[in-house]
Amino acid sequence: MKGYAMPFGRPWHLTDDVYVPVNSDAEFHWVFAVVALKERCIKVYDSMSSNSSNRKLSSEIQKMATMLPKYLELSGFFAQNERTNWSILKCYQGKNKSRPFKVSHVTGIAKQESSSLDCGIFVYAYAEYLSDGLQVSSCGISADTLRLRYASLL
Structure with missing residues (x-):
């Protein structure tokens, strides 16, 4: 079940990773976050990762890292041991179960051109x-090719 996106109708405790755009x-920018439940970590994939973008998004991600464990504790998630103890x-x-998740910004991944608005395409590609x-490659993601591919799938 590794890499399974948010499970509709599936209990949280049966999922290893939850994908969150x-x-x-503050900006028109999207990043891809993977909540790795068994690692107690939120891995952030940012196709721009400029300093100003990181500062603004860090506060959004930190809010999620703080609220998520509290929600999981209150919902009885940690009491579910049928798949994971x-x-x-x-x-x-x-450790206190309501302690915030660690946040890790993934490096060495393909980036969008600085003048483009392709963050959504990159979020989808990372997912x-x-x-x-697969590991997200450090290069070779072409936004134009992905647009054509995803349009043909529709």
Whole structure:
């Protein structure tokens, strides 16, 4: 189930990773976040990753990193042990369950051109790579090719 996007009708405790597109209120920019539940980490894939973009998005991601564990604790997520015994995972052992998730900005990934508005295409491409069990490449993502490909799928 690794890389399974948000499960409609599927319980959270049966999912390893949850995919979340995140929009910055301050800018017209999207990033891709992977909530790695078994690692207690939010991995951020940003196709721009400029300093101003990082500062604005960091506050959005940090809000999610703080609110998510509280929601999971209150919803009884950590009590569900049929697939994963959360208490024996190293990142959960002896720690307050409502402690914020660690945030990790993934580096070495393909980036969009600085003048483009292709962040949505890159978010989709990152999701596709990861859901297929692949690493996001450091180059070779062509927004024009992806637009054509995704349009043909529609």
